[in-house]
Amino acid sequence: MENYTSDSSDSDNSAKIVDLAYLLLDSSTIDENLNEYFDSKKRFLEIESIILHHNQLSAFPENVFKFSNLNTLDLSNNGLHILPDVLQFCPLVSLIAKNNHLTDDSLPKSFSQKGILKELNLSGNSLRHFPEQVCHLTNLKYLYLGGNKMSNISRNIYRLTNIQVLSFGGNEISDVPAVLGQLKNLQVLVLCDNKIETLPANIAQLHNLKSLQLHKNRLKVLPPEIIALKNLTELSLRDNPLVVQFVSDMCHNPATLLELAARVIKLHNIEVEDGDIPKTLDDYLHSAHHCVNPRCKGVYFDNRVEHIKFVDFCGKYRIPLLQYLCSAKCRKVSKEDRIVPQEVI
Template structure:
């Protein structure tokens, strides 16, 4: 019996999803199952992940309306050319044994492809033939051994997601900044020490994942990315230093007592206290949080706030607060730029 679900209520021409996942089928058994499908022209999705395929069956090409093919976790060591005979828009072949030599030599025939997922394979170089997929929108190459991104990456002008996490990247070409349609750039878990300033040209970028690298600094131009809502920086030297510099030690008993006096407006004069304590009380600073009446003396919280400058640039400003509780994302205007875009996630640790 065919394992499929109907994706349409139209009984005259329903579209099907063939789901042969988790059946431990070998290539011959799968070929037999696919051959038994009587109306292959109605099939748009075939899910084959978690099988035991040493090669993809050639009779997949009988599905002349196939748009999505998932070959993940099948042990494949080759991606055959004949898959281009299907009008695929999504090809998922992650977590296999694919190398650069086992990919099709050209992707020119895959002209309909919009999403390609080759994550978790054995690629050691950026597959140059991918650059022929000029209509590609989503490219996933994470979890390989790729050491560099080709400088010709700019040719993928419609790309919206580029996922290169978990590779061996040591730098990023400046031409990456020409991918102005990018919404998400995943470069985490690599060996990056710096980023090009051209990354500021990615005006539509919403998510930038850089955690688990070797970054000691970021290009100052990054503050102009007004659409950015997620920036992940944890496990980088710049964050380790940043967090260590902002370690908050508990306030002393002297400071706690002085805070109580100032917050409660308790009167004191020269006749009440020694001069050194009077001078200490007079050195108090009000918390910059407008919703807080707190004060601080020697003990304070350092907080980085991004503010508009001349309505065009966002620049960092160091603020001092009396408590970490005063960093309130619901009330702080530092999370809103001139366009009203909110920075929702800044993951430092």
């Protein structure tokens, strides 16, 4: 009985899907296959997903418009030059058209709102500008525009109030608009492999952001406000000038032997008698300071790297990003912002 139930469920699911992927079919042949669903039984009303990726479509299959209950359409890896407003006819939740030949003129001037589109994937095409018409799809949660030739991000992107994932990697973007900070539900922001030199300070307003991918850009600095991103667990920064500079500074400006020796004595509470250590070091010990942060047990003399908040998880090794000096600056840290120190990796 259990096997029968499972088979029945699989059968029900397969009845709702038209899967013609990897068949290398042209547009006419796809239309002929879809035409089989328009019979007296009205099977087309049951279809919820049409999978057409990895075929040889040069034109959009006209019969797709007739599936009035369609919620998922995958047209990836074809040769499409035009993407019509399929939302006008189908209540799509997911529209995937990555890796085609779509340009700025390939998209409809506006998308209809009949559907509740939540996912739009136009990655791997030839878009040169951010498609402004996308900003009217206010139900979007996932927007993928990576691997195009875009030079900008629309200032109207703030309208996508439900967006959770934004992917712009592999474009030619140099400017990140400040309005991006208004996307309160954003969890993943992919900006890697672009030409970005700076980030707006109000990116710190993305309090739900978990992943920020910035590798392969031209970043020399990061806004200090980024420390406010408490939920951020992944930040990739490799192949940016700021990482190269940071590593160079760490390599060429190590702590002095005097600093290191005094630090070890203080941190390990080593008892020192007269004559045990040079007078220079003995005098230096009296200049030690303890961090005023109650969660920090650090001691410093000239300076000390006390905390690394974000590291790069995308490379083969971890790269220190933000260094906090256990110094007078720590006294300005508010009680709420005090952070548990970690070792430099």
